[in-house]
Amino acid sequence: xxxxxxDIMKAAxxxxxxxxxxLEPEVKKAHESLENGTCPGNDFLGWLHLPSxxxxxxxxxxxxxxxxxxxxxxxxxxxxxxxxxxxxxxxIECLKNxxxxxxxxxxxxxxxxxEDYLSELTAYLKTRKFGIINISKSGTTTETALAFRLxxxxxxxxxxxxxxxxxxxxxxDAKKGAARVTADKEGYKSxxxxxxxxxxxxxxxxxxxxxxxxxxxxxEELVRGAQDMEKLxxxxxxxxxxxxxxxxxxxxxxRAGKNIEILANYQPKLHYVNExxxxxxxxxxxxxxxxIFPATVDLTTDLxxxxxxxxxxxxNIFETVVSxxxxxxxxxxxxxxxxxxxxxxxxxxRVDEVNKMAELGTQxxxxxxxxxxxxxxVPELTEYYIGQLLYFFEVACxxxxxxxxxxxxxxxxxxxxxKNMFAxxxxxxxxxxxxxxxERLNK
Ligand SMILES: O=P(O)(O)OC[C@H]1O[C@H](O)[C@H](O)[C@@H](O)[C@@H]1O
Numbered sequence: 001x002x003x004x005x006x007d008i009m010k011a012a013x014x015x016x017x018x019x020x021x022x023l024e025p026e027v028k029k030a031h032e033s034l035e036n037g038t039c040p041g042n043d044f045l046g047w048l049h050l051p052s053x054x055x056x057x058x059x060x061x062x063x064x065x066x067x068x069x070x071x072x073x074x075x076x077x078x079x080x081x082x083x084x085x086x087x088x089x090x091x092i093e094c095l096k097n098x099x100x101x102x103x104x105x106x107x108x109x110x111x112x113x114x115e116d117y118l119s120e121l122t123a124y125l126k127t128r129k130f131g132i133i134n135i136s137k138s139g140t141t142t143e144t145a146l147a148f149r150l151x152x153x154x155x156x157x158x159x160x161x162x163x164x165x166x167x168x169x170x171x172x173d174a175k176k177g178a179a180r181v182t183a184d185k186e187g188y189k190s191x192x193x194x195x196x197x198x199x200x201x202x203x204x205x206x207x208x209x210x211x212x213x214x215x216x217x218x219x220e221e222l223v224r225g226a227q228d229m230e231k232l233x234x235x236x237x238x239x240x241x242x243x244x245x246x247x248x249x250x251x252x253x254x255r256a257g258k259n260i261e262i263l264a265n266y267q268p269k270l271h272y273v274n275e276x277x278x279x280x281x282x283x284x285x286x287x288x289x290x291x292i293f294p295a296t297v298d299l300t301t302d303l304x305x306x307x308x309x310x311x312x313x314x315x316n317i318f319e320t321v322v323s324x325x326x327x328x329x330x331x332x333x334x335x336x337x338x339x340x341x342x343x344x345x346x347x348x349x350r351v352d353e354v355n356k357m358a359e360l361g362t363q364x365x366x367x368x369x370x371x372x373x374x375x376x377x378v379p380e381l382t383e384y385y386i387g388q389l390l391y392f393f394e395v396a397c398x399x400x401x402x403x404x405x406x407x408x409x410x411x412x413x414x415x416x417x418x419k420n421m422f423a424x425x426x427x428x429x430x431x432x433x434x435x436x437x438x439e440r441l442n443k
Contacts, residue, residue: 003232004378004388006242008249010363011318011372019252020245024238027248030402034395035234039402041409046196048398050204051226051391059220062206065169065189066213070104072167073131077121078211079110079147080135082279083199084171087390088135088211090276091203094269094381095217106215109151110136110144118147122154130155131167133214135207137193139177142418148179171206198409200280201394204387218383225387233395242392246320246374247399250292253318253372254404260293260317262310264302266359267324269381271298277393284401284408291404300358307362311369318372322389323359326380327352 033039170183191206274296285291401408423433
């Protein structure tokens with residue numbers, strides 16, 4: 001099998017010579033505790049062998065639902081936030097043309113509380129036949145619930161209640177939450193997010209697979225890539241196990257004082273993979289006053305904004321570059337008679353070759369500047385390799401969180417802002433909190 005490859009040489013050189021080798025027993029233990037289900041948060045390990053549990057029947061059912069939506073909609077709005085949003089968007093953005101709109105158009109909502117966003121979205125949809133995929137594990141998330149309320153009533157108004165039923169799908173908990181109750185009451189087609197799969201690990205459940213299928217991409221190939229990576233991560237020895245090696249090197253760097261990891265790409269299509277990765281690692285590791293801060297850049301774009309900081313700022317960072325080996329198309333550097341920019345020496349070269357030299361030059365400069373560099377190379381941006389990449393990051397995250405000594409599968413800190421927001425908005429049941437927060441603000 002051809003696969004994504006990890007190169008940690010230019011990061012390991014910042015550590016003692018045998019540091020990575022010496023960590024093997026610890027990493028193996030961290031990985032085994034995932035596999036044996038003995039790690040903290042072990043009631044959330046449903047994602048670990050999810051790829052191999054996906055049957056052709058499950059995929060056929062998702063594809064049939066996607067087909068109904070595709071046939072009946074000019075736009076499909078995917079309502080969700082965090083783990084109920086980023087995975088689908090990451091895959092779709094990787095695979096779609098940078099400029100051409102998909103047919104039907106895939107739009108995202110429920111990931112902010114912006115009045116203008118919702119106003120412009122509902123106005124845009126007024127003249128269009130649209131459907132909705134309402135995704136929320138808890139079924140109670142404010143952003144998503146708000147968008148769904150607006151969109152559902154608009155959809156029913158535009159199509160009539162009966163027709164609307166055919167193009168509204170829920171992906172949510174098996175039993176509880178508003179999304180489940182509404183779906184059951186209205187008879188919407190619905191999918192279950194298993195209890196033991198946390199949002200940020202749910203891209204290979206219908207949370208990700210349904211929107212990706214609606215966008216017209218090949219979910220079989222995506223799952224096949226994840227399945228192959230599942231096998232590799234389970235069986236490969238330490239030195240050849242990308243998940244174990246990535247978990248090892250980032251924890252060693254963290255222990256050496258590098259507490260910020262910058263995920264970088266050289267393809268704009270990977271922007272939302274960065275966003276997905278940030279949630280995966282941020283919510284999994286940032287707790288108990290510990291954790292690497294996950295930051296992201298799009299290059300070469302951000303070399304012209306963040307490049308200075310990375311090159312010469314505080315030396316507490318390391319960089320992980322996701323590099324795509326093969327471009328889909330060919331564009332050659334053009335000739336210019338006047339050569340005012342002095343770039344005719346590049347004439348006839350593939351633009352991708354120039355991009356790769358920018359990447360190599362940057363890697364060497366950053367390493368010279370004291371930034372350890374990890375490189376993940378992805379053969380091509382296809383469903384198969386994206387499936388590999390996402391699953392690789394998930395397993396590595398589980399191992400890494402265990403190495404760090406946290407529960408990688410909870411996110412208790414996320415509730416604090418919600419509590420304050422509900423207190424400020426006088427949510428019934430929050431009377432004491434409302435009183436306390438008002439007193440605090442009036443001091
Ligand atoms: O799927 P939902 O229950 O709506 O949750 C959506 C997201 O919001 C929460 O606040 C959590 O921080 C995320 O881990 C979760 O993915």
